[in-house]
Amino acid sequence: MSEHYDIVIIGGGPVGSTLALALRDSGLRICLLEARDFSPSTDPRALALSYGTRLLLDRLGVWAKLPQVSGIRTIHISQKGRLGRTRLQAEELGAPELGYVLPYSALQNGLQSAVLAAARVEGAGAESAALSPNPSPVSGRGELICIGNAAVTALETGAEAATIRYSRDGVAQELTAKLAVVADGGRLLEASHPPEVHDYGQSGVIAHVTCAHPKPGTAFERFTPQGPVALLPYHDGYELVWTASHEQVQEMMAWDEATFLARLHEHFGDRVGAFTGVGPRSSYPLRLKRAPQTTLPHAVLLGNAAQTLHPVAGQGFNMGIRDAWELAQVVLRAAPESLGSAAMLDDYQRSRRLDRAAGIRFTDGLVRLFSNDLPGLGHARGASLALLDCIPPAKQFVAKRMMFGANG
Numbered sequence: 077m078s079e080h081y082d083i084v085i086i087g088g089g090p091v092g093s094t095l096a097l098a099l100r101d102s103g104l105r106i107c108l109l110e111a112r113d114f115s116p117s118t119d120p121r122a123l124a125l126s127y128g129t130r131l132l133l134d135r136l137g138v139w140a141k142l143p144q145v146s147g148i149r150t151i152h153i154s155q156k157g158r159l160g161r162t163r164l165q166a167e168e169l170g171a172p173e174l175g176y177v178l179p180y181s182a183l184q185n186g187l188q189s190a191v192l193a194a195a196r197v198e199g200a201g202a203e204s205a206a207l208s209p210n211p212s213p214v215s216g217r218g219e220l221i222c223i224g225n226a227a228v229t230a231l232e233t234g235a236e237a238a239t240i241r242y243s244r245d246g247v248a249q250e251l252t253a254k255l256a257v258v259a260d261g262g263r264l265l266e267a268s269h270p271p272e273v274h275d276y277g278q279s280g281v282i283a284h285v286t287c288a289h290p291k292p293g294t295a296f297e298r299f300t301p302q303g304p305v306a307l308l309p310y311h312d313g314y315e316l317v318w319t320a321s322h323e324q325v326q327e328m329m330a331w332d333e334a335t336f337l338a339r340l341h342e343h344f345g346d347r348v349g350a351f352t353g354v355g356p357r358s359s360y361p362l363r364l365k366r367a368p369q370t371t372l373p374h375a376v377l378l379g380n381a382a383q384t385l386h387p388v389a390g391q392g393f394n395m396g397i398r399d400a401w402e403l404a405q406v407v408l409r410a411a412p413e414s415l416g417s418a419a420m421l422d423d424y425q426r427s428r429r430l431d432r433a434a435g436i437r438f439t440d441g442l443v444r445l446f447s448n449d450l451p452g453l454g455h456a457r458g459a460s461l462a463l464l465d466c467i468p469p470a471k472q473f474v475a476k477r478m479m480f481g482a483n484g
């Protein structure tokens with residue numbers, strides 16, 4: 077007999093963990109299955125989080141506990157070799173910051189600690205198990221159970237419930253749920269429900285860099301025909317995201333440090349002076365992946381499982397946390413017997429339609445518009461950036477979209 081839950085969350089990454097936290101006091105029986113063993117993450121990428129995301133993390137009680145956060149007060153947007161630039165500033169919007177930079181691992185570990193502290197944990201790594209020796213008492217019949225080393229192998233959706241199969245220590249297991257939430261980053265349903273994929277032909281190199289004249293609090297987004305390059309202010313320097321064709325990125329990964337720093341200076345220009353140091357480099361292929369449907373009978377796709385975006389505008393997790401937050405609100409509003417019903421799932425889809433479509437369009441449009449050297453387009457883009465800089469309401473519109481999404 078398989079055990080039955082109200083909700084099974086597949087994937088304890090930042091989005092799945094956000095949902096588990098938002099529903100921890102819901103009184104529902106929730107099980108989170110994570111393929112890893114809950115050891116702290118060592119993922120090297122840095123994330124730019126919007127001010128709106130900070131507010132949500134605050135409400136979940138996680139923000140104040142996150143270490144190593146740097147604020148963004150200005151975003152400087154320009155294109156290589158052309159006039160015209162725009163500067164978005166927090167003070168023009170009456171916000172303390174436009175956004176924040178922190179390592180993915182710090183965010184993931186902060187969310188994971190909070191989830192594990194509220195849960196009964198099975199299959200945790202040694203260090204994480206120590207984080208939650210005494211799970212909080214559970215109110216009502218509700219319960220949050222986190223199972224590590226639990227790689228989900230199949231999801232079957234049916235008229236009455238979803239069936240989730242997973243493997244733990246080589247043993248096949250099965251659960252059923254009124255609602256299965258797929259927050260696995262996009263792998264589980266790739267074959268059975270293929271996403272629409274647009275390959276930009278680009279990869280991104282990420283690394284921490286230091287420079288001669290850092291401008292604390294200022295993020296730079298520079299568009300070039302080979303792809304965007306971003307510098308996110310972080311501690312003594314910047315988190316770099318440098319995009320180029322897959323072949324160019326392979327070469328960039330092999331450059332020695334002096335060559336890397338000199339080529340970066342050549343490519344980015346002189347706004348922060350010469351680059352003086354670079355930490356370990358990693359690379360990622362960059363694609364837009366969009367699930368054709370974000371709901372299936374008794375199941376919903378969240379975060380990267382629903383849409384994987386190019387990191388140009390730093391929207392991926394910011395969109396994923398809004399998916400998780402909105403789903404939690406819909407679940408909390410729904411009558412328990414309607415959990416996972418077509419009406420509840422329609423309610424969720426409606427609430428995310430505008431923000432999801434606008435976020436995908438915005439990010440995809442930026443990459444396509446700026447990653448080319450078509451005659452005449454460079455001048456038009458430069459003129460648009462300069463114009464945007466002179467029209468405060470237009471600037472506010474763009475900045476608010478980046479901070480809060482289209483529903484903001």
Ligand SMILES: Cc1cc2nc3c(=O)[nH]c(=O)nc-3n(C[C@H](O)[C@H](O)[C@H](O)COP(=O)(O)OP(=O)(O)OC[C@H]3O[C@@H](n4cnc5c(N)ncnc54)[C@H](O)[C@@H]3O)c2cc1C
Pocket residue numbers: 086087088089090091092109110111112121122123124125180226227228229259260261262263264280282317360378379380381387389390391392393394395396
């Ligand atoms: C280079 C780069 C830079 C980025 N920069 C930004 C940025 O500046 N701002 C921003 O907002 N976003 C950014 N993103 C996007 C951001 O990283 C993602 O949107 C975010 O990680 C999505 O979280 P998620 O929880 O949906 O998926 P993931 O982070 O992929 O987590 C998925 C989780 O599910 C688990 N899992 C996978 N398969 C299974 C399975 N079968 N069973 C059980 N568990 C499973 C995994 O172990 C993992 O813990 C960037 C991405 C890249 C690649």
